Amino acid sequence: MAFDAEHETVLATLARRDRLDQAINKMAAQPQFSEVVHRLGCLRGVSTLTGFGLAVEIGDWHRFTGNTIGAFVGLVPSEHSSGASRAQGPDTQDR
Template sequence: MHKLWCLRGISTLTAFALAVEIGNWERFTGASIGAYLGLVPSEHSSGHSRRQGAITKAGNSHVRRLLVEAAWHHKPRYVVGKVLQARWDQAPQTARTRAHDRAPRGGGL
């Protein structure tokens, strides 16, 4: 859970809910978690034609909603405040580095 806290937009409750809903994160790859959550486009194919539509929404709706809300909280300018710095201090160094590398530039550790 401390690794999730390092990401902007993820609060304590969101991190806990994601940890409970997903369970074992190691069973997913970057491509397979999107399909599990229903975040992949629908597809209508026939012969050589291929049309992609809206996301399928066939997966876990609770986790999908949590991630969408976290993305909205991630949108404002990147500033490392007291709360985020305190979370970074509790997390392993690898999680802190990865969270900082994924964030838009403009802030610092």
């Protein structure tokens, strides 16, 4: 019984994921997102989900430069500084 209950939970979770994926694909195909999502999809490892997430989160891409987008998404080294000492740590995304 325990296995059957957990198996049903897994199946329900997979079905929910599939429904959400379909909804995201439908929203990503809307005109205000489709071009950006398509362009981001040309990058290795960027799927529709990731591209759509970035498109929605960033919104106006013109407010960033190549130097500032990394800081916004947390891909710059963290820094610990005190007085004259300065040390860079792992990317801020790793924290």
